[in-house]
Amino acid sequence: MRRTSPIRALTAAVLALPILVTWPTPPPSAQAPEVVVYSARHYGQEAAFDAFTRKTGVNVKVFSGQTGELFERLKAEAERTPADVLVTVDAGNLWNAARAGLLARIDSPELLANVPAHLRDPEQRWFGLTVRARTIVYNSTTVTPAALSTYEALGDARWKGRLCLRTSSYIYNQSMLATLIKRHGEPRAEEIVRGWVANRPILINGDAKLLESIAAGQCDVGVANHYYLARILAKNPAFPVAPFWANQATTGTHVNISGAGVTAHGKNRANAIRLVEFLSSPEAQQMFADLSFEYPANPQAAVNPLVARWGTFKQDDINVAAAGELQAAAVRLADRAGYK
Amino acid sequence: MAAVAIAAALAVPVMAVVSSFAHPAVEVWAHLWRTQLAELTLNTLALLAGVGLGTLVIGTALGWLVTGYEFPGRGVFEWALILPLAVPAYVIGFALLGLLDYAGPLQTALRRHLGPAAGLPDPRAYWGVVLVMTLVFYPYVYLLARTAFREQGAATLETARALGRSRWAAFREVSLPMARPSLVAGTSLAMMEALADFGTVATFGYRTLTEAIYRVWYGMFDRVAAAQLASLLLLFALGLLLLERALRGHARFVQSQRRGPGVQRVPLSGWRAGAAAAGCALVLSAAFIVPVGQLLLWARDAAAGWRTVVPAFGTVLGNTVLLAGATAVVACVLALTLVYASRLHPSMAVRAATRLAGMGYALPGSVIAVGVLIPVARLDHGLAAATEWLLGRPAGLILTGSAAVLVFAYTVRFLAVSLHTLEASLLKIPPSFDDAARSLGAGAGRTLARIHLPLLRGGLLTALVLVFVETVKEMPATLLLRPFGLDTLAVAVWERTAESQWLEASVPALAIVAAGLLPVFLAIRLSSRGR
Numbered sequence A: 001m002r003r004t005s006p007i008r009a010l011t012a013a014v015l016a017l018p019i020l021v022t023w024p025t026p027p028p029s030a031q032a033p034e035v036v037v038y039s040a041r042h043y044g045q046e047a048a049f050d051a052f053t054r055k056t057g058v059n060v061k062v063f064s065g066q067t068g069e070l071f072e073r074l075k076a077e078a079e080r081t082p083a084d085v086l087v088t089v090d091a092g093n094l095w096n097a098a099r100a101g102l103l104a105r106i107d108s109p110e111l112l113a114n115v116p117a118h119l120r121d122p123e124q125r126w127f128g129l130t131v132r133a134r135t136i137v138y139n140s141t142t143v144t145p146a147a148l149s150t151y152e153a154l155g156d157a158r159w160k161g162r163l164c165l166r167t168s169s170y171i172y173n174q175s176m177l178a179t180l181i182k183r184h185g186e187p188r189a190e191e192i193v194r195g196w197v198a199n200r201p202i203l204i205n206g207d208a209k210l211l212e213s214i215a216a217g218q219c220d221v222g223v224a225n226h227y228y229l230a231r232i233l234a235k236n237p238a239f240p241v242a243p244f245w246a247n248q249a250t251t252g253t254h255v256n257i258s259g260a261g262v263t264a265h266g267k268n269r270a271n272a273i274r275l276v277e278f279l280s281s282p283e284a285q286q287m288f289a290d291l292s293f294e295y296p297a298n299p300q301a302a303v304n305p306l307v308a309r310w311g312t313f314k315q316d317d318i319n320v321a322a323a324g325e326l327q328a329a330a331v332r333l334a335d336r337a338g339y340k
Numbered sequence B: 001m002a003a004v005a006i007a008a009a010l011a012v013p014v015m016a017v018v019s020s021f022a023h024p025a026v027e028v029w030a031h032l033w034r035t036q037l038a039e040l041t042l043n044t045l046a047l048l049a050g051v052g053l054g055t056l057v058i059g060t061a062l063g064w065l066v067t068g069y070e071f072p073g074r075g076v077f078e079w080a081l082i083l084p085l086a087v088p089a090y091v092i093g094f095a096l097l098g099l100l101d102y103a104g105p106l107q108t109a110l111r112r113h114l115g116p117a118a119g120l121p122d123p124r125a126y127w128g129v130v131l132v133m134t135l136v137f138y139p140y141v142y143l144l145a146r147t148a149f150r151e152q153g154a155a156t157l158e159t160a161r162a163l164g165r166s167r168w169a170a171f172r173e174v175s176l177p178m179a180r181p182s183l184v185a186g187t188s189l190a191m192m193e194a195l196a197d198f199g200t201v202a203t204f205g206y207r208t209l210t211e212a213i214y215r216v217w218y219g220m221f222d223r224v225a226a227a228q229l230a231s232l233l234l235l236f237a238l239g240l241l242l243l244e245r246a247l248r249g250h251a252r253f254v255q256s257q258r259r260g261p262g263v264q265r266v267p268l269s270g271w272r273a274g275a276a277a278a279g280c281a282l283v284l285s286a287a288f289i290v291p292v293g294q295l296l297l298w299a300r301d302a303a304a305g306w307r308t309v310v311p312a313f314g315t316v317l318g319n320t321v322l323l324a325g326a327t328a329v330v331a332c333v334l335a336l337t338l339v340y341a342s343r344l345h346p347s348m349a350v351r352a353a354t355r356l357a358g359m360g361y362a363l364p365g366s367v368i369a370v371g372v373l374i375p376v377a378r379l380d381h382g383l384a385a386a387t388e389w390l391l392g393r394p395a396g397l398i399l400t401g402s403a404a405v406l407v408f409a410y411t412v413r414f415l416a417v418s419l420h421t422l423e424a425s426l427l428k429i430p431p432s433f434d435d436a437a438r439s440l441g442a443g444a445g446r447t448l449a450r451i452h453l454p455l456l457r458g459g460l461l462t463a464l465v466l467v468f469v470e471t472v473k474e475m476p477a478t479l480l481l482r483p484f485g486l487d488t489l490a491v492a493v494w495e496r497t498a499e500s501q502w503l504e505a506s507v508p509a510l511a512i513v514a515a516g517l518l519p520v521f522l523a524i525r526l527s528s529r530g531r
Helices: A005-021 A045-056 A067-080 A091-099 A109-114 A171-184 A186-198 A207-216 A226-235 A269-280 A282-292 A327-337 B002-022 B026-035 B037-068 B074-080 B089-100 B105-114 B126-151 B154-162 B167-196 B199-204 B209-219 B223-248 B270-301 B313-344 B348-362 B365-391 B403-427 B431-439 B444-473 B476-481 B489-497 B502-529
Strands: A034-039 A059-064 A085-089 A127-139 A163-165 A221-225 A241-244 A255-263
Touching (some): A034 A067, A034 A269, A045 A269, A045 A282, A059 B489, A067 A091, A067 B209, A067 B476, A085 A091, A085 A269, A091 A255, A091 A327, A109 A269, A127 A226, A127 A269, A127 A282, A163 A207, A171 A186, A171 A255, A171 A327, A207 A221, A207 A241, A269 A282, A327 B026, B002 B223, B002 B313, B002 B348, B002 B365, B002 B403, B026 B209, B037 B126, B037 B167, B037 B223, B074 B270, B089 B199, B089 B270, B126 B403, B126 B444, B154 B167, B167 B223, B167 B348, B209 B365, B270 B502, B313 B348, B313 B403, B313 B444, B313 B489, B348 B403, B403 B444, B403 B476, B431 B444, B489 B502
Parallel strands (some): A034 A059, A034 A085, A163 A221
Antiparallel strands (some): A127 A221, A127 A255
């Protein structure tokens, strides 16, 4: 079968064009120091990276993507990856990257001092940079804080039909369940989840939407990441939803992290470590966390004033790596318990 | 044969996905079976049925309304009803959910005027998802239906009328069956889109097989099991194909060339005219005006000016257009080759190869992307190792993260669009034309160039525009496979929506809509001129 050759030529030209246009540049020479970051969090990091460049003269080049996809790409690139640093969200994802051999151990006294033990890898392959508290939120006009206590207690009959939750597909919920399993063991954790499910929670896929639902009265309590509430309150101080620090009398509020690690096969290891150390320093922590209303992992860094108004709270000090170890188990548990 | 080779190359990612069965994740399957497989399968089937029916009815009805009748605003509606194609599905879904849910303006107003018990049923359910997907995907059916109805000769219809049929009967017995290949093609596209969709079902919390793929992949950290689930989607796609085959039937759909003008439009008056206009307006509002309006509102509230919200906006826009243009051309050229090969050599092999090449449409973008990434990376490492051995110094990867591979992935993903469109168009050209050309001494090439291409122009333009717009909107594969430093508008949107920065995301999102609108307008202008 013959096709007109113009079509062949056209196809060839069209296929060649993108290659020609974006021919990859040769690997960076030692003269132009730079660090390549694969990042799954976009918000708030440019300021910190710019500060790093100003301080050290090392350029930071960022490639952004979704956590799962960054993982696949790093894995596929293997020892020829251009990435030096991986920044991602949710401890489970960091745990998974380390387990797959994508991150290398860092021996840095500075990092060990800046990041509390429960927010970093016990084998020092990744370090938390910001803390995201996933706590109970409630409608401040219809619910009194005295009625609230623990995550487990959300399974009480009084909350029937009044509870809003994210779906169990949400990574932060999966991490929360994983921590529950680590604390209480699977049978008890399943009981707790069944308790929630028995209250017929409204499942909403979006923390901001969940908060709006609570404000509108569709439900009275829910569980959300603290910074979404902070963001809404920053724009609308009269928003009728407030946070309640869960489990203060027992295990402490569940926290998760966004964090970073140095890649196992990066070519700029020294600068990569410098960048991660810088990001954990109080100066950078402030920039990182301030814009997004997260808590800095470094206890010496200052907290955003709006969030500081909520006071201090006891964090669950289980090592966040548990979020990764038990994530698959958490998903299965949710499936078994009917938590969609 | 070139066609089979092309199809084989395009099928590689799909094969990569299916090859995951080499290590069956028995345990995951057992778990799914025990807890949710039945529910997921039923949900998926129900979704396909709902979306299929919805898009078929709305697309066909609107297509016929706009080509067969005259009513106020018809001229504008004719092209405006295609506009929702330019808006990414997740934007339409998010906007409509925001409109319809408990905290949204509609229900809030109802509660204010009718008391706290008033409201709508929760849209985070079957009806909400089907409604949104129907509004997002009806343009496929509408576009193809409109073209089909317009190309039908008045003569055929008049003959039916002359034989005593009412206008409605003539439509049902003549126009509709003759438009069948186009309608089936459009509906099948819509259903494959529904199958591959993740954003909408995730937003609405509707659990389908596609959603389960991500749950297993990201939640259980099990890519192999996820790929196996994706293979299940392929089975569904196969089912759709067989259904399409069956519905298209074996009747001949060619018309001995259209003599004289197209169908005469019948003017509507009174309540009928009002109803027609209102119906079109309602669909257009829900599918386009409301979502874009929401984007505009957000853009107005966005923190900083347009240029600062997306640095290097011009470059990003340029990248998007370049990639989408390249993909559109490649996809159409390849589709033409395959469809043409089927026509000239209708063997089982060629037809099977064509079908296989189009399967990528049923798979979510992330799955295709990983299906492309893994074999390409292996090849790349091989090339690099060879280079290192030859030249004695370290070599980097050139294929992984190259624009060519990204275009390849897009093509795998969207080939079905150009395939279906061109196939439906080619079917309308009678084989007698080919025979006549051959008897006059023209080879296949000349027949294609001088006879077929001019007749295919409408279909070709449609195919180019559709693939272009789809590529502009595409997000997950772009995020995974793009070259370092080559960002598109979809990437800009993702970077902002990843942390729910919807205000800032609205600006690149609007740019996506604009980038899609332009080719749509062009295609409409060009197709109305060439009659």
